[in-house]
Amino acid sequence: MVYCFYNSLLNHLNDKEREFAVRKDEYCKILINKKIADNIYLMSLRNSRISKEARPGQFVMLALHDLNRASDPLLRRPFSICYAKDDVFYLLYRVSGRGTAIMSTLSPHSDIKVIGPLGNWFSQDISFHILVAGGIGIAPLLFLNARLNKLGLSSALLCGARSKAELIGTSQIKDLLQADDISPDGAAQYVTEDGSKGHKGLVTDYLMELIESNCLPQHPDNKIIIQACGPMPMIRAVRRLLLRSRWGENIRFEASLESVMACGIGLCLGCAVETRYGHIHICKDGPVVNGKKLI
Amino acid sequence: MDNYKNNYNNDKIKTDCREKKGDNAISNEKECEKNNLLSTQIGPISLPNPVILASGTCGYGLELIDLIDISSIGAIAVKGLSLLPRVGNPPPRIIETPCGLLNAIGLENVGIDDFLKRLLPIISSYTSRIIINILGDTALDYARLAKIIEENRDDAIIGIEVNISCPNVKEGGIAFGRSSKGAREVTGAVRGETGLPLIVKLSPNVADIVEIASSVQEAGADAVSLINTVLGMAIDIRKRRSRLSNIFGGLSGPCIRPIALRMVWEVTHSLSIPVIGVGGITSWRDAVEFFMAGASAVQVGTATLIEPDTGIQIIKGLERFMIKEGYNSVKDMKI
Numbered sequence: 001m002v003y004c005f006y007n008s009l010l011n012h013l014n015d016k017e018r019e020f021a022v023r024k025d026e027y028c029k030i031l032i033n034k035k036i037a038d039n040i041y042l043m044s045l046r047n048s049r050i051s052k053e054a055r056p057g058q059f060v061m062l063a064l065h066d067l068n069r070a071s072d073p074l075l076r077r078p079f080s081i082c083y084a085k086d087d088v089f090y091l092l093y094r095v096s097g098r099g100t101a102i103m104s105t106l107s108p109h110s111d112i113k114v115i116g117p118l119g120n121w122f123s124q125d126i127s128f129h130i131l132v133a134g135g136i137g138i139a140p141l142l143f144l145n146a147r148l149n150k151l152g153l154s155s156a157l158l159c160g161a162r163s164k165a166e167l168i169g170t171s172q173i174k175d176l177l178q179a180d181d182i183s184p185d186g187a188a189q190y191v192t193e194d195g196s197k198g199h200k201g202l203v204t205d206y207l208m209e210l211i212e213s214n215c216l217p218q219h220p221d222n223k224i225i226i227q228a229c230g231p232m233p234m235i236r237a238v239r240r241l242l243l244r245s246r247w248g249e250n251i252r253f254e255a256s257l258e259s260v261m262a263c264g265i266g267l268c269l270g271c272a273v274e275t276r277y278g279h280i281h282i283c284k285d286g287p288v289v290n291g292k293k294l295i
Numbered sequence: 296m297d298n299y300k301n302n303y304n305n306d307k308i309k310t311d312c313r314e315k316k317g318d319n320a321i322s323n324e325k326e327c328e329k330n331n332l333l334s335t336q337i338g339p340i341s342l343p344n345p346v347i348l349a350s351g352t353c354g355y356g357l358e359l360i361d362l363i364d365i366s367s368i369g370a371i372a373v374k375g376l377s378l379l380p381r382v383g384n385p386p387p388r389i390i391e392t393p394c395g396l397l398n399a400i401g402l403e404n405v406g407i408d409d410f411l412k413r414l415l416p417i418i419s420s421y422t423s424r425i426i427i428n429i430l431g432d433t434a435l436d437y438a439r440l441a442k443i444i445e446e447n448r449d450d451a452i453i454g455i456e457v458n459i460s461c462p463n464v465k466e467g468g469i470a471f472g473r474s475s476k477g478a479r480e481v482t483g484a485v486r487g488e489t490g491l492p493l494i495v496k497l498s499p500n501v502a503d504i505v506e507i508a509s510s511v512q513e514a515g516a517d518a519v520s521l522i523n524t525v526l527g528m529a530i531d532i533r534k535r536r537s538r539l540s541n542i543f544g545g546l547s548g549p550c551i552r553p554i555a556l557r558m559v560w561e562v563t564h565s566l567s568i569p570v571i572g573v574g575g576i577t578s579w580r581d582a583v584e585f586f587m588a589g590a591s592a593v594q595v596g597t598a599t600l601i602e603p604d605t606g607i608q609i610i611k612g613l614e615r616f617m618i619k620e621g622y623n624s625v626k627d628m629k630i
Contacts, residue, residue: 022361025603063601071394071549071577076601115362115603262389262396263600266358268351269374269400270389279382279403284358 023118023265024049027111031088033104036172038165039095040136041104044177048087050116056081056124056144057256057288060091060116061264064102073099078261080229080287081117082139083146083177090177092139092168118264119287122254124148126225129155132207132238134230138168140256140287141229145170146181156210157188160203160230164196203230204237211245228291229256239291255291257282332617333610335369335625337569337591338517339492340454342369342424345613345625346582346606349573349596350375350428350456350496351400355410356418362603367610369592370424373410375458377430378439380406390529390538395550395575396597397527399541402430402461407440411447419451426494430458434471434484441488448491455491457481457516460498460523461545472498472523475510486515494571497521499551504558505565512568519562520571520594522555548597549575556588563589563629577605579612586628 028045036042050060061076077099082092095104106112122144129148131141138159148155161167171185190198191206199206207226224247228238235255242248259271259282271282276293280286333344348356348365350372356365365371383403390397405414407429418425429440437457444455459472459481471477482495495511497504499522508519524545529538537543555574563570572585573594582593598605613625622628 025362065601073391074394074396074548074597074601075391113602260387260389260391262391262398262597263603265362265603267354267603268389268398268600269354269383269403270398272383272386272388272400272403274385 137230482514
């Protein structure tokens, strides 16, 4: 694997798309920043360029230090784009550390510096998509779900969480965002570890049942892809499940990975992850990677 | 996946670059007239302005081309290069600490041959001032790297920066930077192979920085850049283990600035060798502190990761400050 952001970028794009491959650092106005579930917040930001160019799977780097002109918190934070419409894009985030705690206190109308959209994106050209979300990993998959619905491609959305309190319902987001293209609750499958909503157990157990059952389209021309985002143990469980399943070889697997990042733009090489190709960098070779090649 | 491989259309990029070079050449001339005030001399190296992007924080320059105009930066010091490609340390490689960044990347790089053959022609169409940072496991490695660069001399290569201070690899690197003997040995080996301007990047993880700087000066270095990262550590108290796979990492960012400033002062007030100040510079005010301590130029590192245009903002702020305060060159600022 040879390293060069520009190579992988150009390699990934066709001529028409290449003109969009420009990243910018711009101030965006916060429109909404509200709590929607336990520790889960939704933020909307105005920027027509990012909103128009963003594809499901891509992320942005938010500068939290810029607000008080200080060096703390020092680094920007990466967030997947969870939806984009007109000149507004949305981020769904879980408060898990200092950066996100500060972020949750930001008031609407303040301006925040954003670099984006960054990274690659999920495929949207397969006849049947199975989207597997673990916890806050639902963020990029909501965007993907909306785009697939718009394109008229069939998909199944499986959402896993520890309990009902941490579960993010698609209808809730759909209503908040007034997004016609996101599937309603009824079209998604919910799985909670404690059984407080939907099926009880792990989302990957439910995925296995789905794959092994004959519910999936079996026509040879129909191609199936699993697109997952969530904690690393979930991603690995999906990979193992595909390796074991008799259908595994015919099912593609794309995983959106998460990592601590210093820059998000290919400078620091800090977000390396080991794969069967050697090290790749999540910010520029990902965040969407071939899940079957993970270790 | 396809994008892991590297079969992009090289010619297309080169054409784009050539077009871009034309524009830059014109804007460069204007810049030069305007920036006489900012121009600086680091031993044999002349720069239109004293801001260099530090090695390891600007990739190979290409990663920044759509975000900033790298031709307006004094020079870029590319990611440290070794004889053969290196994969670096396993993750996790970075963690944020108060006002600082702790990293253990482990000198991941494409190797000198790939850089010179494939990347340099592209980068040199965006900037004509590239400093090549080199690293090796033995003094012979450094000498061979210098020889390869000498044999592939390009007008855009304005100097070699010898990294004898990376704390994140087991052999080499810091082993040479920790003793005067090692520092002298590597500097001498490189000097013997190249006539290019030679900068040695020093480690702060030593008892006496002046002693090390003095030995590399004697061995033929044209300048020193200091400091590299400070050796540090962070522990995850729930998992009861280091937050970095390498256990230790190099600390950078604003938290190390006072250490860097003190070391620059020590060297500039004891020796005649030109000093490039590095360590936690995030604004033009920080840069001015380093010039007042006697630095001939500064490098911006961690700040570029967070705000890619930091270098450009520093150049602008510095110019305003110098006009307002009546300085004719950055070296006038020394106190």
